[in-house]
Amino acid sequence: MNKIVARTAVIAATAGAAIAIATGPASASADNxxxxxxxxxxxxxxxxYDYASRATAESVALSNCNASDCSAVVWFANGCGAVSKAPNGAWxxxxxxxxxGAEAQALSHTQGANAEIVRWVCTTGHQ
Structure with missing residues (x-):
């Protein structure tokens, strides 16, 4: 009888592990x-990149900018952001x-010739 109980416990534990592996971690569907x-x-x-909220991501970016006039200009979820600058000072x-795609958008929004990408960032989960 003890062998039957032990086998049942092993089967149940194995099935539970298989279900946990198949569904993945709870955070797998979370946005970055x-x-x-x-x-x-x-x-x-x-x-x-890879923060749980927009507010935290913007706060960290501002903190990492290290200037009094820093402004969070772009945020993104499960994707990428890019910033460009033209020689005339346009951003x-x-x-x-x-x-x-992010780089193309940044360049198309820069008012000035010969703009270049100066920073791009992607989260985990981007395409």
Missing amino acids: YGSIAISTSTGNIGWS GWGYAASRE
Whole structure:
């Protein structure tokens, strides 16, 4: 009788482990947020990625920017953000599911010729 109980316990434990593996961790469906902050006076850039909320991602980006006039200019969830700058001092930014898309948006939003990407960031879970 003890062998039957022991086998039943092993089968139940194995089935439970299989269910846990199949469903994955509870956080697998959680969003990952990121942000980029810039200081237009100093050119400083701060960024963040893989935070649980937009507010935290923006706060960390601002903190990493290290200038009094830093502003969080773009945030994104499960994707990428990018910031561009033109030689005339114009800035642009964008976000998309992919790095390439975010960079294209940033460049298209920069008012000036010969703009270049100065920072891009992607979260885990981007395309």
